[in-house]
Amino acid sequence: MVSNENEYVLVCKDISKAFGGTQALKSVQLKIKPGEVHALMGENGAGKSTLMKIVIGLYKQDSGSMTFEGKPYQAKGPVDAIKAGIAMIHQELNPEPHLSIADNIFLKREDTVCGIFLNKKKQNDRANEILRQFSFPYESTTLIKELTLAQVQMIEIIKAVSSDARLIIMDEPTSSLDSEETAHLFRVINDLKSKGVAIIYISHRMNEIFEICDQVSVFRDGMYIGSKPIADVSRHDLIEMMVGRKVENVFPKIDCEIGDVVFEARGLTGKGFSNINFKVRAGEILGISGLVGSGRSETMRAIFGLDSYESGKIFLNGKEIRIKSPADAIAKGICMVNEDRKNFGLCLLRSLRENISLPNLPKHQPHLLIDQAREKRECEDVAKKLTVKAASIEHTAYSLSGGNQQKVVISKWIMANPKLLILDEPTRGVDVGAKAEIHALMCQFAAKGMAVIMISSELPEVMSMSDRILVYHEGRIGGEILRSEILSESVTEKDILAKAFGGVSG
Ligand SMILES: Nc1ncnc2c1ncn2[C@@H]1O[C@H](COP(=O)(O)OP(=O)(O)OP(=O)(O)O)[C@@H](O)[C@H]1O
Ligand SMILES: [Mg+2]
Structure with missing residues (x-):
């Protein structure tokens, strides 16, 4: 293909990545233009978050290369990526609950004198200024733990925007926002766009993709399927590209x-x-x-x-x-699937089997010992029913993609009947x-x-x-x-x- 790479802000070329036995990415491509809102779509476990984590240096690819603003690019970690001009809002939020809003916004890029002394007042004032721009209704000294999930998400967005990035990756940014907050985010995105900032937008919500995005790239099972202008595709086309078959209803x-x-x-x-x-x-x-x-x-x-x-x-x-x-x-x-799966739904470092089995232990433990064969059989059964994408139910919940984690949370309550x-x-x-x-x-x-x-x-x-x-x-x-x-x-x-x-x- 003949194309001028300089017209793109980010180019990912033939990127592959495996985790143990799981081939998460198989030689994928992605090209993003400045000022474009580019949707990245694909089913749970397609490899979207993995590629984004490679872009910001959280993971290193096994093969393939990237350019950013026309030059070879490889970040050693998120701080490195931010310095280069790429910020990411993660799918699973990771704020520090005991820090203030200002501390969070300036985390790892604190305003220091001689690299040691923190100018707290200046930092708080600067943070307040940014918060006002976004009509955020709290002072910069408020602790993160006092905010709702949606507000924390907004802070993550504000943090990315204020880092002066030329490319912002948003991995399911609206998952805990209501319609008003989403509308606000879209105004922010349009504003960024008009300033030439590129956005990679990951979401499973079709309405949003058609409302805010200009271009879409689709991954399926770790492979690059294609890229099209949004104006040229219908919902059905997109679903077909993602799942590789027709989904009727x-x-x-x-x-x-x-x-x-x-x-x-x-x-x-x-x-x-x-x-x-x-x-x-x-x-x-x-x-x-x-x-x-x-x-x-x-x-x-x-x-x-x-x-x-x-x-x-x-x-x-x-x-x-x-x-x-x-x-x-x-x-x-009475059983309940909580909205906050990371804090209340899963033991991330435990296996899928243990997670699914946990609330059902009385059933699997009729006497003193757990009936392990029955436990394994029933857990595998439920995981299969929900098509949880994992090589084995002995893998940790942490290693699953976001959507697959959600399926595990539902699985465990289904068994409780x-x-x-x-x-x-x-x-x-x-x-x-x-x-x-x-x-x-x-x-x-x-x-x-x-x-x-x-x-x-x-x-x-x-x-x-x-x-x-x-x-x-x-x-x-x-x-x-x-x-x-x-x-x-x-x-x-x-x-x-x-x-x-x-x-x-x-
Ligand atoms: N740290 C890890 N260790 C092991 N496997 C991993 C790890 N991170 C991702 N994977 C695997 O790589 C594959 C791609 O996952 P990824 O999180 O990129 O999917 P995704 O497209 O973002 O899905 P979702 O829409 O559910 O967020 C999955 O099979 C996942 O289990
Ligand atoms: Mg993901």
């Missing part, structure tokens, strides 16, 4: 018979939510929509015994119960194929008579999967929508958003 909701009330919350009030009343029946999928921070997760955490609630009652199969802890909830038949299954953002970071599989599984659970609650910030997902939707607004339930209203299109995406914002339409 992305959200295959199967209607099942809806039975008796399994769970009821009456007047539930606690930190972040008040007077919550709802019922969920056997076979029903209850979708919960609303903005991030509207009290959805807080309510579910209280029901699962992760937090306590102040007043109100909960009933399971018509009997009032009190949940003292998550262990108590699991014993009574609960009466009520609460899923908080179950398909965050999960690719189209696996998403369809998780949705199909949810339908199967419902068909078995399980009651399912699904919190999701993705409107198309809630709208297609739920029998009923509750919309949260500022800690209260601000509206209820039935499946029939969605099917007849008397309620649209816009109406749900309006309810989430407190009833103001438009």
